[in-house]
Amino acid sequence: MNRYGEDWYSIRLRILERDNHTCRKCGKINSKEVHHLIPYNLTKNNSDTNLITLCKRCHKIMDLRMITIGITRFIKKAMLENIRLGKK
Secondary structure, eight states: OOTTOTTHHHHHHHHHHHTTTBOTTTOOBTOOEEEESSOHHHHOOOOGGGEEEEOHHHHHHHHHHHHHHOHHHHHHHHHHHHHHHOOO
8 A cells, every 4th residue: 555545546646647747836847746735644644635646846845844844734735725726
């Protein structure tokens, strides 16, 4: 079993296809990473609204931001960004 649940690989592929393998932050094409806006270990949430495609660079930045600004502020910011990004 994967640390993000047994269906993670199919969920991940669905999100990459939804976002056309394009980073939702910088627009880089052929991005291959899927990011939880609100960390999985807090919510066990693999819903489409909690997942976005990111390039490796933007994924690192998002993870570092979470550590830097603290989890509570990060969750609030992630929820606002998710609302702004909307669904495709």
